[in-house]
Amino acid sequence: MSTDDARRRWEVWREERAEAVSAPYGPLALTGTHWLAEAPEGRIPAIPGRWTPDPGAGSVLLSAAAEDGLTLDGRPLEGRARLRPDGGPAVARVAHGERKLPVLRREGLWAVRVFDPGSPRRRAFAGIDVFDHAVRWALPGRFRPYERERAVLVAHADGRERPLRLSGELVFALGGEEYTLQAGTEADGSLWAVFSDGTSGTAGYRFRFLRLPAPESGRPVTVDFNRAVLPPCAFADHFICPFPPPGNRLPFPVPAGERNPLTR
Structure with a gap:
């Protein structure tokens, strides 16, 4: 896929994402x-x-x-x-x-x-601030499934600890070093990971989510941080989002994806 095509698809995704967040029951x-x-x-x-x-x-x-x-x-x-x-x-x-x-x-x-639908936050919403699209943050990788699903106890946004179910690792390389993110699997087979990085806490969020389509067995995956999203609890205080599990705190900044909700 060309750089221009990747950006156009990302821009469409951005618009769809903002519409979903600001939907009457989003x-x-x-x-x-x-x-x-x-x-x-x-x-x-x-x-x-x-x-x-x-x-x-x-x-x-x-x-x-x-x-x-x-x-x-x-x-x-x-x-x-x-x-x-x-x-x-x-x-x-x-x-x-x-x-x-x-x-x-x-x-x-x-x-x-x-x-x-008449909530104050929905009325005040003015979009989502994002880092600019960068091809360098769409990284080739692979999904390495565990032999069996694991449950890790992690803190959640409401202050309680709960088990987070994990099914494998996303593996990717940056600057000659290999990194992993523990990931879970949704009912439709798609993957999701909650992570933090060197930008976390500087733009109004502490962690973000990364979602990937269902991987094909033995096939590579694209770990595209341009589509990293803010967790639901960045938009409303009443969600109970999980914090990153151990190992999902990347030791470098990831200036890609969503940064902060914007208000009028």
């Missing part, structure tokens, strides 16, 4: 993550209804009156409904006006998230 719309273990009698100040975990059934029971104004699957909810984890705001069954209320389960704990 990361900027998240205004709260409410853990039900911390909600007395199932009451959450930010939203109506009574939300009670039912451990035996692996679900949450939601009780609502007509005056609560909640809807379930687009219809007014009056009475009780049993909810299981949603895949995100796009498929959330419960809403309160324009706000979507997806149910979340992490490590056996239940939470309700609030996505509000």
Whole structure:
């Protein structure tokens, strides 16, 4: 691929990325993550209804009156409904006006998230500051899978430690030296790694994510830092992003990819 083609594709990716972040129910719309273990009698100040975990059934029971104004699957909810984890705001069954209320389960704990298209951060969003595209930061590499998946305990943005599942290493070279990033695998086979580098902390973020298409067995991969993205917690305080695992702190600056959200 020519340098011009690579830049054009990167520019399209940048536009699509900004649209996704600023979508009505994108990361900027998240205004709260409410853990039900911390909600007395199932009451959450930010939203109506009574939300009670039912451990035996692996679900949450939601009780609502007509005056609560909640809807379930687009219809007014009056009475009780049993909810299981949603895949995100796009498929959330419960809403309160324009706000979507997806149910979340992490490590056996239940939470309700609030996505509000009218959030202050979404209204103030003016784009994402990025480093300029540089071909030198699209590095040839390979994926070296582990024999079996590993779980490493790492800190998260909310101050808690949780296991991070890792399936292998991205291997690449720079300046004659070989480096690795521990990576996980998504359900579709694509790879992702959370890393920090010599620029971290100088532009409003502490770490970034790198995502790669699903690798073909034995085939090289391109470790393209031009597409390094800010984590969701850079756009809203209520995400619980994982910090880089040991070994994913690169000892040099990577002036490529996203730098900081911009506000009006």
